[in-house]
Amino acid sequence: MTLPEIVLRLALVVAAFLLLPLLVGQLEHKAMAHMQARLGPMRAGGFHGWAQLIADGVKFVQKEHVVPAQADRTVFSLAPAIALLPYLVILVVIPVGPGLVALDLDIGLFFVLAVMSVSVLGSVMAGWSSGNKYALLGGLRSAAQLMAYELPMVLAASSVAMAAGTLSLPGIVEAWSPWWLAWQAPALLIFFVAGLAELHRPPFDMPVADSEIVLGPYTEYTGLRFALFLLAEYAGIVVLCALTTVLFLGGWRGPFGDDALGPIWLLIKLFVLAFVVIWLRVSNPRLRADQLQKLAWQVLVPLSLGQLALTGVVKVAMV
Template sequence: MLTSVELVEFAAKNGIPIWALDASIALVLALAVFSLCGLGVIVLVYMERKVSADIQLRLGPTHVGPRGSLQLIADMIKLLSKEDVFPKHADRWLFRLAPALVFIAAFVGLMVIPIGPRLVVQDLSVGLLYVLAIPSIAVAGLIMAGFGSYNKYAMMGGLRAAAQMVSYEVPRALSVIGIVMLAGSAKLSTIVDAQGFWYIFLQPIGFMVFLVSTLAEINRVPFDMPEAESELVHGYSTEYSGMRYAFFLFGEYIALISAAALTVVLFLGGWHGPGPELLGPIWFAIKFFGVVFVIMWVRWTLPRFRIDQVMDLGWKVLLPLALLNILITGIVMSI
């Protein structure tokens, strides 16, 4: 682990309490993860714009920076300098806390995802449960945003977010039980190590259920009910401007990062690939961008479901399928 024996000895010698040592290492790591995921957001937004442009016969950003790569930076600086409108009727604290909650929940979720052998901040023994649970708190942020902005579209967006979370939380969690059974652990690094053979082949039903409910969990098309632009003008973030909106954007993309990374870890063998162990992160990145591309491809191809169809799909198709998956896995493993 990263808190190596020498460091502990050094701390003990100099009278530094162990928690302070932990905290300082955690701070360094948190900043590293933050810069990494900041870079990731920049790359993903650029990729999203380029992929969508490619699908739509367009060019995408070309003018700002080399091949338009500085586009997001320009957008961010602009959002930073925009006026911060705080609507008169909005609830003071709900309105303020919502973007922060969405952003922090998504960011903290990145803590347990291993991107290479031993390259992980905290390898929790319940890492899988943690990474399923913590990013879902973001939904509370959406509901707060919807309720706090005193706006009808935002309100309906927040309620839809809640409805969607209610329907897809369970299938998503149940679909990975099969993996826990196979790997015999809920620790993410153990799950990766157990994958001599990728779990996507051993758990095809689980993979499908997981991918679909992940799309719903991170509110991407065809499940972007909370921000359905054609009816709810901008969904839960209708009243937000400037940097507060940017945090919703960050939150959304960091959720995409953690969802895609989790898919790689659980089903696509994590950092495993031919070549020495040192290439692990590179293999991880290749698989990661593959998954992200698929998610974007879906996003720019499909229309949106209706809210009742969304819930039907969750409860009547995905949940039974996920339970069936557990059943099949159990029976096959017992035989």
């Protein structure tokens, strides 16, 4: 691969990183406005509230940057970047078409899972450095939630890797077939639910729920720093939906076998899953902390272990 090709691929990844989370944010504004009859998001800019996202950005830029007197200023300032940048790194290894990947790693799946778990450190750093007891409790809840849901997520992804016989994300897409959904459906559900919990998306948003813990680790953040945490949440949705598409839904592969339309099929699947994420936020009540832990350890972990055993049996039977 030549240097211009590397630069072009990285530029496309950065462009996608800057654009796709904003589109998901706009989709959430509009979907929630229709589902909950919210008039506000449908007004900014005139037709269908097209400028709502721009208005939010202007609002964040205008707000004052406040650092609490008791805060650790260095860690407090670094936390938003730590929460956001891992998702940019993950997009580098997401394949969007045959040969269309910025970096094809032989251990791409484990690389993605390892980097994805780093983003929660931003929440922990924010909670610890804020000098606020509610922020600290929110950071500790974030860490506990990560530990509970990382195991079923890794086990579900391992089931797919075992079925495909490779850890390469493009290799998994190439090995995928529609009949996978008949016996990998539990792994799909486990992976998606665990991913939502790691992103603190409803109904798993106890660490940042304003009615329970003010705003958790983000309580003391204002202006652009708070906007970066919001952007990290939407970037996480993009990454989770892209990974779910690549691992379980055939990635760029469409129903007509035309790989030239691969990026389009990937984006369609990604935004359908993003809509499901938003739908779950609108339609489900928040779980209690004990219910969240029970769901992870008593339901998802046994199911993921059973799915792993089933995959092993199917692979042996196929041989």
